[in-house]
Amino acid sequence: MAPVAVVDKSSRSSLSQGEVEAILKRAGIEENSPDAFQGRGGLFMVVAVAIFSSLAGLLMGLDIGCIAGVKTMDSFSEGLLHEEKLKDTQDSLITMIFGVGAAVAAFPPVMDFCVSKLGRKGAVLFGGLVFCLGAALQAFAINMAMMLLGRIIAGFSVGLLSGNAPVYTSEIAPPALRGALVTGFQFAITVGIMIAFLLALVLEDVEKPYGGWRWVIAAQIVPGVLLVMGGLLMPGSPRYLVGQGKPQQALRCLLLLRNQDVRQELAEICQEHELDSDTTGSWAEFCSGDNLKLLGIGVSIQLLQQLCGMNAFMYDGPLIFDKLFGNEHAGRLFTLVSGVVNIFATIPGLFLVDKCGRTVLMKWSAVGMMFCSGVLASIGDLCFEADIGTCGPWAKWTATLAICGFILNFAYGWGGMAWVYCAEMFPQKHRTKGVAATTDANWVGNILIAFVPPLMFAHWGFDTFWVFVGTNALCLWVALILPETKDKSLEEIRDMLNAWLSQSWKVRWFKINF
Secondary structure, three states: OOOOOOOOHHHHHHOOHHHHHHHHHHOOOOOOOHHHHEOOOOHHHHHHHHHHHHHHHHHHHHHHHHHHHHHOOHHHHHHHOOOOOOOHHHHHHHHHHHHHHHHHHHOHHHHHHHHHHHHHHHHHHHHHHHHHHHHHHHHOOOOHHHHHHHHHHHHHHHHHHHHHHHHHHHHHOOHHHHHHHHHHHHHHHHHHHHHHHHHHHHHOOOOOOOOHHHHHHHOOHHHHHHHHHHHHHOOOOHHHHHHOOOHHHHHHHHHHHOOOEOHHHHHHHHHHHHHOOOOOOOHHHHOOHHHHHHHHHHHHHHHHHHHOOHHHHHHHHHHHHHHHHOOOOHHHHHHHHHHHHHHHHHHHHHHHOOOOOHHHHHHHHHHHHHHHHHHHHHHHHHHHOOOOOOOOHHHHHHHHHHHHHHHHHHHHOHHHHHHHHHHHOOOHHHHHHHHHHHHHHHHHHHHHHHHHHHHHHHHHHHHHHHHHHHHHHHHHHHHHHOOOOOOOOHHHHHHHHHHHHOOOHHHHHHOOOO
C-alpha cells in the first residue's frame, strides 16, 4: 500500500503541478503521455448522463401522480375490487405502503448495503429494474394483495433511486453545473406528476380490452426500461470509484465526462480519499462528531421540505378547491393548474441555482411560502369559516392566487434545493449513509404530511395555514445560516463545512448570511 502523506486542507483548490503529480503517483496513477489525461467528453456527455439519471425522478413523479387518478376510475373498482367501492382503509393503505417501501429502501443500513454491493451506478440500474417489476405487478394485479405487493416494491425502488440518483449526478457533474443538473431530479418529478395526470385523464373511460387504470400504471414501465438501458451505458462515479480503491477506473470515467485535462480534479478526489484513510467509515464514526452535526442538518432540511406544506396541497388541494368553489370539478382543475405551475416554476431554479446560489433561492422560497400561507390563513378566517360567500368572488380568486404562489415559490426553491444541498454536504466516506438518512427523513416526512394535515384541516380549517407560516419561518432561518456551496467542488465543500462546524454554536446558529 502506498504511504499516506499529510495533506494541507487549505491548499485544496490550488494544488501545484508537483503536488498533483505526487498525489496521483501515491494513488498508483502514472501516465507517460500528457494526452492520457485529456478528457474526451464534455458538456453534452455530462448533461446526457444527468438526464438519464433524472429518469429516476420521473418514475417517482409518475407513481405519485398516477395513484390518485387510478383510485377514482370506475375500471379500477371493477377490475380489482369486483365492482365494490374502495374502502377508506384500502385507500389509505394503497397510498401509505408506497411510502413505507421507499422509507425501508432509504434506511441507511439498507442503502449502504445496496451501494456497497452494487456501486453507485449499479444501485440506480437495480432501482430501475425493481421499479419495472413493481409497476408490472400493479398493472396485472387481480386482487388487492397483488396490488399492495406491487406498490411496496415500487416504493422500495423509488426510495433506492431517490437516495442515489441525486448523489450520482452531483458526483459526476462539474461545480459550475452541479446545482442545475441535480435540480433536474426535482424537475423530472414535476413532469412525471403532470404526465400521470394527463394519462389518467385520457384513459379514464377506457374499459376494454383492459381497464384504463392498468394502462396508466403499465406506462410507467417505459421510462423504467429507459433508465435501465441508459444505466448500462452511463459511466461510474469517479468519486465513488476512488473511495473503493479503483483510481484507474475513476480516471477512465473522468475522461468520458470532461473535455479538459483531468489531473487537477482527479488529484483533488484522491486527496480527499487520503484525508479519510485514517478513519474507518464505521457507523459509530458516522454518528459522532461533525458527521452527526451534518446528519442533523441534512435531516432537518429534508423534513422541512416536506413539512413546509407543499405536499399538503398536493394531497388535500382538491378538497381545498372544493371548499372554495363548491364545484365537483374544482378538484380536477386544481390538479391541472398546480401541475402546470409546478413544472414551469421549477425551470427558473434550473438556471438560477448555479448563478444565485442554493441558499439564496431557499431564502426567497421560504419568504414566498410564508407570505402565501399567511394570506390563505387570513382570508380563510375572514371569509370561509362560516360562509363560503361572505367576502365575494375576490376572496376565492385571491386564495387561488395564494395557492399558486405557494407552489411557485416551493418549485424554484426548497423543492429542488433540498436535494441539491444534501447531495453535496457529506464527505465521500459517509456520503451514502448521510444521503440515505436524509432521504429517509424526506419519506418519513412525506408519510406524516399525508396523514396529519387532513386531521388539522378537519379541526382547524384554514387556521392550519398558520402552522405552515411557522414551518416556513424555520425554513427561512435554516437558509439564512447555512453556508453557500455554489461554485465549489465537493472536496472544497467538505473543507468549508468543517470550518463552519468548528465555530461556536452561537456563531453557527445565529450568524445570518444575507
